[in-house]
Amino acid sequence: MFQYDEKVLKDQLLELVRRAATDLPEDVVASIKAAEQNEPEGSSARSVFGMLLKNVDLARAESTPICQDTGTNIYMVHIPEGVGMRKLTALIHEATTEAVDKSYLRPNAVDSITGKNSGNNIGEGQPFIHFEEWDNDYIEFKLMLKGGGCENVSTQYKLPDVGLGAGRDMDGVYKVIVDAVNQAQGLGCAPGILGIGIGGDRTSSHLTAKSQLFRKLPDSNPDATLGAMESKLLADLNELGVGPMGFGGKTTILGVKIGSLHRLPASFFVSISYMCWAYRRHSMILKPSGEVSYD
């Protein structure tokens, strides 16, 4: 039986939230630094990248949010057999409320019917918590903060798409992704990172797309076809010239991560989850011994 101290775990979850909101992961920082070096001296793209990096340093040093839109808090939690989900949910809620009090998070949950902000970032479906059971003997909490600007340019296509000449194959998948990034321009706080879900139904397709965003930027897809598609899209999308904030430049997209699901014969969805440059994601592992580590 997996046992943990509730008060201690709540504080550890609060630390996970603090890191997610204030500390941009190293793989993302490295990618932005490379993009900065790739732009000519004196260009507005290079100056924007420089400002982004300064902001990242400041947020980390002062433990304040990188972006004021602390987003939908998306939790992917892996648990060993027998660990209760309701208690973990309650602890995540407690940590969330405390994170608002400490100004790590903005109160970001608005009642869709009344328009009233709940004030503590808790509401129906907020935060979003997805549990899966696994064979390991430890618990893993993965957390991503995904802001509204990039969520608003995220989209879902169904193939075929006549206007784009996109059929029900990988070439069709490629075309709709190019279209989505061109339509997004700088609105999702470019340069963005794309999580793609091919297949599934409308819900599972988007969930797959979002799950892909938990991968590290320099990794490679275990599936050769998808890996080749990721590389081709990354190169081609950066030809669009949208650049940081849509001001023009050589880096429009920092990474493309694709997953696929089986689909119904009648359905062929392509879901595109656009993540902003403030690609805030961290994870925490809780061992049965009580030992905790963060990534």
Next chain:
Amino acid sequence: MIKLQLPISEAAIRGLKIGDEVQISGLMVTARDAAHKYIHENWPEWLEPIMEDSMIYHCGPVVKKHADGSWSFVAAGPTTSIREEPYEAAVMERYKVRAVIGKGGMGETTLAGLAKSGGVYLHAIGGLAASLAKCVVKVHDVYMLEELGVPEAFWHIEVQDFPAVVTMDSHGGSLHKTIKAQSDEVAKKLIFG
């Protein structure tokens, strides 16, 4: 780098063109989605002295309340502006607002409004929240906090050396249109060969 001090004249604003980098100092007000809807339905007179010859900042901040009741901004980058497209040209004309600050640019109605009433669109850097909060040197007041909530309330703030780029001007220029036209061409080639 062009320094802009608020309040600012229509003539000074009409002197700006797309691509100009500016630094703003003085008093401005935040207003985003719920605030714009509220203005459009009520056209309140109390906003007149706050907005005339000043700027609207599309921002929903993270704030901190101090023991003495005062507020400070902790994180305060721009939010996406295009959602205010149905309202902004009319709001700017009615209140003589000289600029809106946001991200992502706005559409044709706003662009025409900028030319008509004398205004510009200033693009701040999205996700620059920690740095831009440092530019907010004082929170003077907050309006409709209870009704609208923290992100959506009207925050009357004093900024110093707040950096932004003119991406839409009062002469019909829009950097967003230029970049979109270029990327449309590339996208067409990638999609249709």
